[in-house]
Amino acid sequence: MITDTYLTDPRDRILFGETPTYLQPLFGDKLPAPALGKHRFVMGQEGVVLEAVNEVLEVRLPVARSIIPLPYGALGEPGIRLRNGPIPRPILETIEYKAASACPNEWAGWVIWDVVQQRYALFEPAILSVGSGHVSYRNRIPSHAVLVLDLHSHGLHPAYFSETDDLSDQQGFYVAGVIGHCQGPKSYASRMNVNGHFFDGVDFRSLFQ
Known part of the structure; x- marks a missing residue:
């Protein structure tokens, strides 16, 4: 340097x-x-x-x-x-099922790396409020886990990152994703968040295999 x-x-x-x-x-x-x-x-x-x-x-x-x-x-x-290899595809299938089942309301979930069990898992945070245009939840990662993907759905609406998302993503190091049009052909938005810096061009679905 x-x-x-x-x-x-x-x-x-x-x-x-x-x-x-x-x-x-x-x-x-x-x-x-x-x-x-x-x-x-x-x-x-x-x-x-x-x-x-x-x-x-x-x-x-x-x-x-x-x-x-x-x-x-x-x-x-x-x-x-x-660093721990691709995320198993059945986790993505569960995510899309839960997003569709919650529709027209929104849904939120995290893909975490379980440090104790050395595996990926889907974790659903405690929901504080939810509707067709919002979802808020307790933003607390389990102590034995590291966040990999932060995901939420937009119900019947298209996938995009809102101003609320921009504010909540100011800290941390993870991939963020949104699933939209959950009862039809789905739309997706993805970005890499690195300590408040946002990078488009990543498809979170490509991390599953």
Whole structure:
């Protein structure tokens, strides 16, 4: 990482310490993995990517593409990797069944990684209020689990992320998904959430196998 001696304000040093920017080496060893649960920015030949790792996910996602080749190393393939392998497809089938059964009301559920049993599971949080245009729930992950997917349905309405979703997704590191038109040909919306940064272009259904 570039030396921080030019940072004269301690607040800048704290900011760079929490969210650093690295240069991808062209000749030397590759960068070590990011700190668990943190994210960083890396500049390489192609531009800038965001990298992050937690107990269940590894991501390298494009932030900006350079209009010229930068004099650094290659960044590697962007994408999202489940560290514990794909999620079993029967869990997706259960999710779609529950979303359809709840229709016209909305439904919410989480796919978690159970650290004790070392397996994926569907967890339904305690619902506080639900209707055809909203669902609110107790946002508390079990102590033995790590969140992988945060999902909810929109009943008869199309899939999209609302302003309420944007506010609730400001913290954490997981894939978010919405299922819409639950009683007909379904619509879907997906994004990767990394500590308040949203990345489109991921289909949460592709994480199942």
